[in-house]
Structure formats: structure tokens, C-alpha cells
Amino acid sequence: MAKLKVTDRDGVQHELEGEIGWSVMEIIREADLPIEAACGGCCACATCHVYVDAGTLAKLPPADADENMMLDEGFEVRDNSRLSCQIKFSEELDGIEVELAPEY
Amino acid sequence: MTGSPSTQEPIQTDMVIIGAGPIGLFAVFEAGLLGLKCHLVDNLDKIGGQCAELYPEKPIFDIPAVPRCTGQELIDRLLEQAKPFEPVFHLDQQASALQRLEDGKWRLETTAGTVFETPNVVIAAGAGSFVPRRLPLPGAEDFEGKSLYYAVRRMEDFRGRHLLIAGGGDSALDWLLNLEPLTASIGILHRRDEFRAAPDSVQRMRELVESGRARLLLGQVAGLEGTGGQLEAVRISTPDGEIRHECDALLALFGLKMELGPIAEWGLNIERNLIHVDTETFETNQPGLFAIGDIITYPGKLKLILSGFHEAALMCQKAFKNAHPDQRLVFRYTTSSSDLHKKLGVA
Numbered sequence: 001m002a003k004l005k006v007t008d009r010d011g012v013q014h015e016l017e018g019e020i021g022w023s024v025m026e027i028i029r030e031a032d033l034p035i036e037a038a039c040g041g042c043c044a045c046a047t048c049h050v051y052v053d054a055g056t057l058a059k060l061p062p063a064d065a066d067e068n069m070m071l072d073e074g075f076e077v078r079d080n081s082r083l084s085c086q087i088k089f090s091e092e093l094d095g096i097e098v099e100l101a102p103e104y
Numbered sequence: 105m106t107g108s109p110s111t112q113e114p115i116q117t118d119m120v121i122i123g124a125g126p127i128g129l130f131a132v133f134e135a136g137l138l139g140l141k142c143h144l145v146d147n148l149d150k151i152g153g154q155c156a157e158l159y160p161e162k163p164i165f166d167i168p169a170v171p172r173c174t175g176q177e178l179i180d181r182l183l184e185q186a187k188p189f190e191p192v193f194h195l196d197q198q199a200s201a202l203q204r205l206e207d208g209k210w211r212l213e214t215t216a217g218t219v220f221e222t223p224n225v226v227i228a229a230g231a232g233s234f235v236p237r238r239l240p241l242p243g244a245e246d247f248e249g250k251s252l253y254y255a256v257r258r259m260e261d262f263r264g265r266h267l268l269i270a271g272g273g274d275s276a277l278d279w280l281l282n283l284e285p286l287t288a289s290i291g292i293l294h295r296r297d298e299f300r301a302a303p304d305s306v307q308r309m310r311e312l313v314e315s316g317r318a319r320l321l322l323g324q325v326a327g328l329e330g331t332g333g334q335l336e337a338v339r340i341s342t343p344d345g346e347i348r349h350e351c352d353a354l355l356a357l358f359g360l361k362m363e364l365g366p367i368a369e370w371g372l373n374i375e376r377n378l379i380h381v382d383t384e385t386f387e388t389n390q391p392g393l394f395a396i397g398d399i400i401t402y403p404g405k406l407k408l409i410l411s412g413f414h415e416a417a418l419m420c421q422k423a424f425k426n427a428h429p430d431q432r433l434v435f436r437y438t439t440s441s442s443d444l445h446k447k448l449g450v451a
Contacts (some may be wrong), residue, residue, distance in 0.1 A: 073359040104240035
């Protein structure tokens with residue numbers, strides 16, 4: 001099964017098995033890591049904000065207008081910021097690394 | 105006179121529902137069929153909860169017999185369904201203090217000073233009440249209310265000040281346009297040179313910037329400088345490094361978040377921000393204090409709107425007994441009962 005690595009806000013890295021077809025937010029949430037995901041994954045908030053590593057960023061389609069609009073409500077948004085509910089996990093994403101953005 | 109510190113006479117009603125989202129609205133309907141009158145309290149300035157605030161335009165496909173509707177359409181339909189029962193809404197105020205009276209009823213007070221006396225309080229607050237998102241910067245709370253603001257309560261607070269507004273949505277631009285004439289100087293800080301606000305507001309903002317009456321800064325708040333709660337400058341991270349922007353007021357508009365708020369202090373059995381209830385009555389650990397919808401947990405609970413509807417119907421059975429201890433409740437269908445038809449205004 002494909003895996004992904006998630007770094008929490010204490011800097012601890014967790015290796016998770018990712019269900020293909022789930023969103024990265026769902027994989028993180030179901031692993032009981034602290035991700036708020038207030039809107040449940042419909043790209044209507046910015047509480048599943050993560051930073052992705054450079055290699056992963058290159059594999060992802062760019063954020064669309066909706067995702068960018070919601071990222072405007074994020075804090076400490078960087079060039080590698082994404083909303084994890086908008087990243088669909090696939091075999092191609094095996095081994096990706098994401099980091100939870102600060103909570104606020 | 106009651107001797108109450110509030111200047112208002114308490115509102116007497118059968119049920120007060122905290123949260124005017126879909127589940128609160130359907131509770132009005134179910135309560136109405138049993139002859140119970142409802143008042144609703146919500147911290148948002150509009151009806152509809154998350155459906156109206158977070159996803160008014162997003163489609164919902166799992167409402168029984170409604171193959172597809174948007175969040176706002178669902179709210180509009182629930183309001184229409186509840187209309188015969190004349191619910192009273194108290195918006196833009198948060199349920200703050202709950203107290204048990206000697207006769208067993210509840211006394212509920214809101215942040216706007218509205219006071220209710222009722223046998224039934226129903227928490228239908230979803231993921232909590234919507235409050236402004238605060239800057240997660242160390243020491244930010246020292247500035248709050250003095251030179252750091254998350255909402256505009258009085259425009260006069262900004263007269264003659266050097267104001268920076270952070271945000272790129274409609275509220276940020278609307279306040280820029282409205283406060284510009286009052287301020288000594290004004291700037292807007294946004295993470296990118298694209299604004300998700302009404303095109304007319306964006307154009308007027310650009311005109312202000314071109315004429316030199318407002319400054320547009322691209323970047324994000326990185327730190328606050330000042331002493332004794334008085335802001336002197338905001339540190340801003342930009343693609344070209346950090347800059348320092350002198351100002352004596354910051355209005356940060358980063359949308360809303362949901363938090364439990366005062367209900368967390370009401371002695372409820374709360375675990376991971378969810379309230380435990382009895383699934384027969386949807387009462388909490390305190391008689392006459394109910395909870396329904398996304399804010400509750402029980403074995404098998406699913407956070408679905410349809411689950412909340414079911415919970416509302418069951419809750420009303422017990423609420424009726426609380427309101428009318430001497431009366432028997434007879435179970436009737438809306439298809440056939442002339443009594444229910446009368447209540448619905450279709451007789």
C-alpha cells in the first residue's frame with residue numbers, strides 16, 4: 001500500500017498508510033492527527049492547510065481558484081501551501097511528505 | 105420588577121434553541137407540531153449556520169427526497185417549513201449564561217442582554233459558534249481591543265488613526281472603503297494581488313491606491329511591535345523578505361472559525377468538543393438541557409444533517425413533557441391529523 005509521511009506541529013513525523021482515492025485530509029484525520037478540517041472537505045475553509053515537500057508539489061496539479069481563495073484565510077501561507085482536502089491520494093503520490101500548518 | 109440585572113423582561117417560551125442552522129430550524133418544525141413555541145439564538149448575523157456561512161453555493165445530495173439542493177436552498181426550505189410556527193430569531197448574539205431557576209426552568213442570557221425563561225434549552229450548535237479567526241502570534245492578545253481588532257464595532261474607533269487592514273475578502277475591502285475617509289492613513293495587506301471580493305469594491309480599492317489615498321501591501325502578518333497594547337508597527341513577510349509597516353491600528357479579517365464558547369462551561373459531559381446525550385431523549389446530563397446535531401456524540405453517531413433531523417424529532421417528545429407535565433401526548437401524522445393541519449395552517 002502507498003504511504004505518506006505527516007509531520008505534526010510538534011515536529012514528529014508519522015508514517016501513514018494511505019487509502020488510494022481518499023483525500024490527504026481524510027487520511028490525516030482518520031489517523032487521529034490534529035487536523036481541524038472544519039468544512040469536512042468541500043474547500044470552504046482553510047483548516048486543513050498543509051505544507052508539501054518540493055518533490056510532491058511538482059506532482060500535484062496547481063491549486064485552483066477556489067483553493068487559492070480559501071488559502072487567503074490561512075496563516076503563514078507559503079509557496080508550498082496546499083489544502084489537504086484538495087489532494088487526492090494515488091499510487092503516484094507514494095512517499096509524499098506533508099507538514100501540518102499552524103493552527104489558529 | 106424582578107430585581108434582575110438585565111433591563112429586559114425575560115422572554116417566556118417553550119423552547120430556546122441555540123444555533124439557527126438546519127437542525128435548529130427543523131427542531132422548530134417538530135416542536136411546532138407538538139404546539140411548542142421556539143426562540144432561536146445565533147452568533148452569526150444570519151440564519152442558516154454552516155450551510156449559509158461556509159457553503160451556501162455548494163450542492164448537498166443526501167437529504168431524503170431532495171436529490172440535490174445547495175446549502176442556502178436547504179435553509180430557505182427549512183425556514184419555509186418552520187414558518188407556520190412563527191419562530192423568533194435573536195441573531196448576532198451568543199448564548200452566554202445558563203442558570204437553573206427555583207421552579208426548575210432555565211434562565212438563559214445572551215451577550216446582547218436578551219433573557220429567556222424556558223423549560224427547554226436545546227443546543228444545536230454544530231461545530232460551535234462562529235467567531236473571528238485571531239492572529240496566532242505570541243503576545244497578540246495584549247493588543248486586542250486597543251489597537252488590534254477582528255471586527256468593527258464602532259467606526260469612530262478608527263478616526264484619525266493609521267490603520268492597516270489585513271485580508272482580501274469582501275469585508276476587508278468594504279471596511280477599507282468605509283473607513284478611508286475617517287483614518288489618518290490606511291493600508292490593505294493581502295497575500296497576493298488578487299481579491300475574492302465584489303469586482304466593484306476591488307475597482308474602488310484600486311482607485312484609492314492609485315490616487316495615493318490607500319496603500320496596498322502584498323504579504324502576510326509576521327509580527328506585531330508596540331508596548332502596553334499600543335501597536336507601533338506590523339512586521340510583514342513578503343516574497344522579498346520581511347518589511348516593517350508603521351501603523352497604530354490593525355484590523356485583521358481572516359474569516360470565521362467555530363468554537364464551543366460559553367457552553368463549554370455549563371457542566372456538560374463533553375469529550376473532544378462533543379456533548380454526550382441520552383439517545384432516547386437527547387437530553388444531556390442535565391434535565392431540560394438537550395443537544396442535537398453535529399455537536400453531540402453517542403455510539404454510532406454520524407454527523408449527517410438527516411441524523412440531526414431524527415434527533416430533533418425525538419428530543420421534542422421529552423421537551424413536550426417538560427413544558428406540559430400534566431398533558432398526555434398523542435402521536436399523530438401530518439397526513440391525517442386535522443389538529444396538525446390546523447397548526448400547519450392548512451386546515
